[in-house]
Amino acid sequence: TTSPSPSPPQTTSPSPSPPQTTSPSPSPPQTTSPSPSPPQTTSPSPSPPLTTSPSPEEEEEEEEEEEEEEEEEEEEEEGEEEEEEEEGEGSTEGRVQRRVAGRKEGRKLPG
Secondary structure, X not given: OOOOOOOHXXXXXXXXXXXXXXXXXXXHHHHHOOOOHHHHHHOOOOHHHHHHOOOHHHHHHHHHHHHHHHHHHHHHHHOHHHHHHHHHHOHHHHHHHHHHXXXXXXXXXXX
């Protein structure tokens, strides 16, 4: 009849399960691993300096040029008058238009 007495000790075996809850503690360190990713965003920073070397004005022109080139094609179909109108809107735009027009077709160079 004393044999049932060893069964209570079995209830102590679940005690190791609480220690398992401490294992999640290493997971917070995992959240620190993303911290190196911000440094990655700094690597693109050297590229802005590249765009500043041509001087801001020219950088603008280059960007506009691409847009203008597409517009330019439409304008050529409609007529050069539109181009002249746009030249008045901004000196950079005018310069770009002339450059683009000259590059696209040398004969129609406005300026």
